[in-house]
Amino acid sequence: MGLLPKLIPVSSGAIHLDGRTIVGASPKELRGLRGRIVSMIFQDPLSALNPLMTVGEQITEVLMAHGVGTKASRRNRAIELLTEVGLPDPELMYYQYPFRLSGGQRQRVMIAMALALEPTVLIADEPTTALDVTTQAQILKLIRDIQRRKGMSVMFITHDFGVVAEIADSVVVMEKGRIVEQGSAEQVLKSPTHPYTQRLIAAVPHLTGKDRVPQEKVGDGTILKVEGLSKTYRSGSALFGSQRIVPAVKEVSFELAAGRTLGVVGESGSGKSSLGRLLIKLQDSDGGRILFEGRDIAKLSETEFRPLRPKIQMIFQDPFASLNPRSTIGQILTVGPVAHGMPYAQAREEARALLSHVGLDAGAFGRYPHEFSGGQRQRIGIARALMFKPKLLIADEAVSALDVSIQAQILKLLDQIQRETGVSMIFITHDLRVASQICDEIAVMQKGRIVEHGPPSQIFLDPQSAYTRELVAAIPGERPRSTRPAAVNI
Structure with missing residues (x-):
């Protein structure tokens, strides 16, 4: 995405996007790619959303920056996106400010902004961390539907192995900045070879139907x-x-x-x-x-x-x-x-x-x-x-x-x-x-x-x-x- 400050340059390596080299590209070139070709859903929606702009203004700004549609069509597209991500009363939500929404609702607004132009590559950084299970399932289905319709590629960054099992075709496991294991989702999740991957999978919480063993009596009433x-x-x-x-x-x-x-x-x-x-x-x-x-x-x-x-x-x-x-x-x-x-x-x-x-x-x-x-x-x-x-x-x-x-x-x-x-x-x-x-x-x-x-x-x-x-x-x-x-x- 080219979002790191100039003080932290890429020291080696290259990024190729559709035959184009991204590392070293000018700010103007990167601006033309962001949102339209490559889009990102950020982990912390409260930090990523502008507190002085309504939800509707922030979604239409993405469309306006790339010269898409008229004022009326951009508003209609924003309401359509708010409906797609499952926000209640989209017409009213369009005029709300981020601080009036719950954490999960803010995350859905972020997802709507990222999907506004149906990009070729979607980088999703922990997009479902703050969401409940039903909304999470809905968002994963939404991303998959758009992916199939437009042939969109998705890089899904997450610590939730349940989500990985639901959405991933292939998996890359990183530890301390290095890739320690990669392969198909089935191979990595069912037969991990690296000790770090094995520790991660062992730590995943699983649904248990057992009642908790009561502790010794510590108080009355x-x-x-x-x-x-x-x-x-x-x-x-x-x-x-x-x-x-x-x-x-x-x-x-x-x-x-x-x-x-x-x-x-x-x-x-x-x-x-x-x-x-x-x-x-x-x-x-x-x-x-x-x-x-x-x-x-x-x-x-x-x-x-x-x-x-x-x-x-x-x-x-x-x-x-x-x-x-x-x-x-x-x-x-x-x-x-x-x-x-x-x-x-x-x-x-x-x-x-x-x-x-x-x-x-x-x-x-x-x-x-x-x-x-x-x-x-x-x-x-x-x-x-x-x-x-x-x-x-x-x-x-x-x-x-x-x-x-x-x-x-x-x-x-x-x-x-x-x-x-x-x-x-x-x-x-x-x-x-x-x-x-x-x-x-x-x-x-x-x-x-x-x-x-x-x-x-x-x-x-x-x-x-x-x-x-x-x-x-x-x-x-x-x-x-x-x-x-x-x-x-x-």
Whole structure:
């Protein structure tokens, strides 16, 4: 794509595209190729989308830059693309700004932009990482359909071997900048020869219908009880007819026992993250009760809730955005406990001990977030949440952006921490394979409501809801056996 800065030139080798040499091409030549011949779907849609432009403007800009169509036809093409990638209410979505969309919805906008001119070569860098399984299946089908129709070549960069099994003809495995193995998808996935490939495939999470082995009794009773919780988002103006009303959480009720993990799964935009933010009171609810240790915290003011904040902590979805780039890791870990009255010397010692506990060396204390990989930053986020020794931990897509080997390490770490400390967890995820491995119970959300709730054995092997059956059937690379044949043949 020629997107690396001039300070990082290509030191050797060549790139040939349709008989043309790309390395060393002028900016004007590369501009003519981008979007029209070679297009790219970027991994982080929030960074790649312009926050000052509406979704529609950003898609039509691609068409306008290459002189395609009229203003009216470009708008029609943008709405057609928004429909193709499965975004709700495309006519209204055309006028929305990126910050008003969920992570999965922003990713779909990115995919629509990349496919606008139906390029010859599509480079897809982790395009389905932030997507739920049904949208993921839909996007993979969309890419395959366009590929067949136009003969498009696709370079699919991913850490998800389920996706590889679904979409790839051939596979290249990279380690530390080098290709260590390549061959047909069947050969690499079923008979890997390189130790690194073998380790990667061994770390892939698989759907399990087994219930989690309960740990030793760590507490009594229910730590969290939610009754009829509701939240509605409103934007735009009712006066000018542009008001948008989104019921994100509708009459949600559940209980969480001490020392147990509740998984919350569902499609992008189903209300999972909104539920997490309501529970930790980053947003106020419109109705319902949140009983934490028997006390209703839903109606507490920020001043009243502040003493309880250390007991409820959150691991955020994006480890890049949730750490202050101007603070050292030591400052990030200690500032909260010190603000709540812990002596700095004690906070520093506990921070160093926690860094070691999550697998980072002591030298990390004085370094900055940009010096760490995504997996290491997520470990720092976990350490920050544990600094308060919380009783309830809310993990919002804590492993969705991580490769399979790091993902396996983080899941093992969370399981170990829970067994050692007895912390209760709400694990929000769109990856049902991960949920089946770490959760004691699973709640399935659709359009703000819990449509099914039960242990993994029921949810994945004997789902009662048609929506749950649809989610399970859409898991890439997985074909779980069910005790009810009708549940699979949907």
